[in-house]
Structures are given as structure tokens and as C-alpha cells.
Amino acid sequence: NAGVMQNPRHLVRRRGQEARLRCSPMKGHSHVYWYRQLPEEGLKFMVYLQKENIIDESGMPKERFSAEFPKEGPSILRIQQVVRGDSAAYFCASSQQGRVLNQPQHFGDGTRLSIL
């Protein structure tokens, strides 16, 4: 499967625990975007990363959330000390080039995070 791979598909955490969401971009893509989607709502931009660099994190909450895209391995979205309000679907997308203006983004199937 050459598409964007996200895992896990479903993740259940208790309040206060940590959640780690993984995303492997399409082959040949080095630009990764994370979005959050609440039920019946649109996709909210969180962060844009290139290998080893955060390009734009303006959509990411200042506390508890972090993202990385190491030289080797998948991109990771990390949520520390989760709260009920973090429950959502988190989507990762990748693109071949970094010009958002005219580059299609290819999405993974998402991770559904539920906080108990």
C-alpha cells in the first residue's frame, strides 16, 4: 500500500495519559500535515512538518501537544495528559512538494482518539 498510513486507527486513553499518533507519508513525499476533526465539523489545521523541521505549528495548542517528523521513521503527533476535549479524529496528509498553494494533499484514514 503506497498511501498515507496512520496508526493506530482507534486509540482509547484515560484522562491524564499520553497519546501517540503515527503517520507514514506516501512514498516520495516529504511534507506532512496534521489535522483535527470533530464530529460533523471540518478539518482544522494543526501543524505542517518537513523532515526534521516544523514549518508551521500555528494551529497547534501551545500546551500538551507536540509533533515531530524525524529523519528516519514516521511523523508523530504527541498529546500529553489528555483531556476529554482531545477526543476527535486526527488526520495526517502528505504532499510531494511543499507549495500548499497548488499541491494536492493525500490523506490517511485517520486515528480516532477517545478519552475516557
Add this chain to the structure above:
Amino acid sequence: QQPVQSPQAVILREGEDAVINCSSSKALYSVHWYRQKHGEAPVFLMILLKGGEQKGHEKISASFNEKKQQSSLYLTASQLSYSGTYFCGGTESGSARQLTFGSGTQLTVLP
């Protein structure tokens, strides 16, 4: 501020046409259209770059009027497979680093 999509929801019979609108209070440099089926990943449809530009994808086409800061998606002779939620996303500069998505239009095509 996110683009505003209208209508919020539309129900069609197979073979009917539909138009989905996307308006922004800010100038847009490009408009991207995606379709998402329930529980699945959004799927890219098309990107429009220039004012007045039109594009087509099967029986789905779109236009972008940059002066009016709006785009419209046209679905003709709709098929059952067209059901899903359609999102428009806009870039607010030529060097934009993020897409700002609208809240979506839910399209249901009935047999």
C-alpha cells in the same frame, strides 16, 4: 477565518444536479476541493488557481472567481457514489503554509 460553505446539506435523487458554494471573507489564492465519506479519509478532487478558472473531474466541475472570493462545485447527473461530505479549502497567500477548510456540505444521493 474559515470559508463558509452552502448549503450545509443537500439530498438528491440519482441523476439530479447540485451546486455547492464556498465563500471567503479574505482573498483566496487557490481553492481545493475534497470529498470525505463517513469514517474514511478525505479524497482530493481538484485545485483551482486562477480567477475564473474552471476544472472538471468526471462529472464534477468547479469554478473559482477570485474577485468575488468564492468557488462553486458542480455535480451533474449525480451518482450514488457522489454521496459524502464535500469540503473546500483555501489558501490566503501565494506562500501559504496551510489550508483553511470550510465546515463541509453533506451530500446524499438517493436511488
